[in-house]
Amino acid sequence: MPAEPRPIEPPHYPIIYVRGYAATMREIEETVGTPYMGFNLGSTKVRQGHAEDRPVRFIFESPLIRLMKDEDYIDAYRDGDFVSRGQRVDSRSVWIFRYYEQDSKSFGDGEKDPIESYAEDLAKFILRVREQVCLGDDEELEKFKVYLVAHSMGGLICRTYLQNVARGEEHYVDKVFTYATPHGGIEMMGVNAPDLGALDKMHVRNFNRAYMRKYLKLPPGARVTSLDDAFSPNRFFCFVGTDYKDYGAFLGLSKRAAGPTSDGLVMMKNAVVDEAPRAFAHRSHSGPFGIVNSEEGYQNLRRFLFGQxxxxxxxxxxxxxxxxxxxxxxxxxxxxxxxxxxxxxxxxxxxxxxxxxxxxxxxxxxxxxxxxxxxxxxxxxxxxxxxxxxxxxxxxxxxxxxxxxxxxxxxxxxxxxxxxxxxxxxxxxxxxxxxxxxxxxxxxxxxxxxxxxxxxxxxxxxxxxxxxxxxxxxxxxxxxxxxxxxxxxxxxxxxxxxxxxxxxxxxxxx
Known part of the structure; x- marks a missing residue:
């Protein structure tokens, strides 16, 4: 850890991680009970070694630890919480946007909020990061940007922020990287996720294309995968999973319903925004062989953020x-x-x-x-x-x-x-x-x-x-x-x- 907080030196801006969807209240409680919301998850898998019939480990420590090792980032937690307001935070810092806390019974009201509410809170969170990284320094305030890194529904929250909440305003986002985000909605056996209105306690409608157009504020006729000029697609990277067989959510039903050309939940064609750069990995939506806790995902993330x-x-x-x-x-x-x-x-x-x-x-x-x-x-x-x-x-x-x-x-x-x-x-x-x-x-x-x-x-x-x-x-x-x-x-x-x-x-x- 640096002795003193370092000033902003592009391209090393603060990183905000936005996790994905939790279906039930139990999953929400499990989510808010973890510090890094999945950005700390790694994996240890088998590779074939040089000795005959003897496999060797391949240990991927997690995106969080690799950013600390390779790019000298730190996390923003101190003494059991985020660094207190009024204290300066290093510019090379990783922040976790804990949006599900307001829905949990532990920290909130036990009721799921609409996705627009999460996007509004993301706007406030970015301003907090700006306040603590810059601490009133005019030169730092002028240089301030953030990177948004998101998994699954987290990418839709980022898009709602950019295309709805912050549209036409200064938003401070330099780049967005999404892992397995259903930018085109979620389909099961070719049928789009339903919008059940008041009956939808798990908010599955967040992945219904008609409902998505509303919270993304897309004009009539626009593709749901369009950024609609709210953000440059050239600075929005989509990392797409292709392994549907290793996704075990919902008792394994989702991978059978999604089928080939998917990551077990999101169809490959739906995991991208129009005109954005993209790459593909034989990884599932999440789990032991998931896309976030993969070397492939990290290598693309690091190069997209800091490459030449x-x-x-x-x-x-x-x-x-x-x-x-x-x-x-x-x-x-x-x-x-x-x-x-x-x-x-x-x-x-x-x-x-x-x-x-x-x-x-x-x-x-x-x-x-x-x-x-x-x-x-x-x-x-x-x-x-x-x-x-x-x-x-x-x-x-x-x-x-x-x-x-x-x-x-x-x-x-x-x-x-x-x-x-x-x-x-x-x-x-x-x-x-x-x-x-x-x-x-x-x-x-x-x-x-x-x-x-x-x-x-x-x-x-x-x-x-x-x-x-x-x-x-x-x-x-x-x-x-x-x-x-x-x-x-x-x-x-x-x-x-x-x-x-x-x-x-x-x-x-x-």
Missing amino acids: VRIDALLAVDEITLPRAVRNKKAEGKKIRARYNIDTCAKVRGGGCYLSERRVRNESAIRKRYEDLVEERKPAYLFSGFLLQSAKTSTSDTALAFAIEIAIEVPLFEVDEKFWLDEHFEGETLLNETVTLHLRWRHGGKTTVRSGLRTRVGSGHAAKRVALAGPDEQGRMRFEIPLGFEKGLKNPPRPGFRGRLLLTASPWNT
């Missing part, structure tokens, strides 16, 4: 060749249908985990129609990630090194709405490639990128200089990596793939 470079990745298709028989049927005017599964994973060198992971085997792959990829030429969004110089593991190389794995499956074709099984094997690969990238980012200087393909030079090597376009007025630089068979090949593979990995590198925290 943002990376956005898309996949563009230039050509997909069909099996000869399918191609001939298409030439005859037959209707051809196919959906392609795209695996995509991203990792940094020495990171020990994937920053983003979507796979067929985890039932979370990107699925795209043939018409969208080939005829409409719509690039497929893969993920967004952030690179952090201080998290580099190599001391001998100045490059920020990362790799992107991409695999595309041969689909099950339909010809005139009937399955076509000739001349190909469903599930074989059109593409299976790992792209290694070494980025040397120099603000105002000469940024360079080198790349390498696993199928040509092996894993981890990046010797080929990549042509960069830019920077544009926002400092963004664009580049692309050709994938698949070569253009103009006389006899391309059938089925086969030719396309490009499209990447944008943008300055972050500048």
